Amino acid sequence: MIVFRLSKSLYANDLSGRGAEKAGGRWNSKGIPMVYTSESRALCTTEIAVHTPLGILPLDYVIIAIEIPNSVAIQYIKPEAIPNDWKLLPHSHSTQEMGDAFINDNAFAVMKVPSAVVQGEYNYLLNPAHKDFKKIKVKLIEPFEFDERLFIK
Secondary structure (H helix, E strand, O other): OEEEEEEEHHHOOOOOOHHHHHHOEOOEOOOOOOEEEEOOHHHHHHHHHHOOOOOOOOOOEEEEEEEOOOOOOEEEOOHHHOOOOOOOOOOOHHHHHHHHHHHHHOOOOEEEEEOOOOOOOEEEEEOOOOHHHHHOEEEEEEEEOOOHHHOOO
């Protein structure tokens, strides 16, 4: 399976999860390393758009295609197993607890979760501390330009 990640070019080869570890996110608390990826380029684009103030065009980004081999088991979180507050902003502590448990239990290298941004789409969270993480490989890194109509008034 191929998943995608949009990143500033400076961090294109960094799959350490340090960015999420520093900031925290919907699926992880600060201090917990995790790599966020999406099932499509379009979902990656949408994820960046909802986190960027209107009027600011993100520059110097790359799209990263990441291969997750079939031999790597994926934990799937069904939408009905997620608390009702999972889409809230600021991020719900309940989803952070689920993601933190995924990392701390270290039973899976990948967790599939529903996107809060695009209904019916999925994000794939990567656990850089899992033994199978080394099987996950970057297959492509290329410059990515956002369509300014998504960001400019």
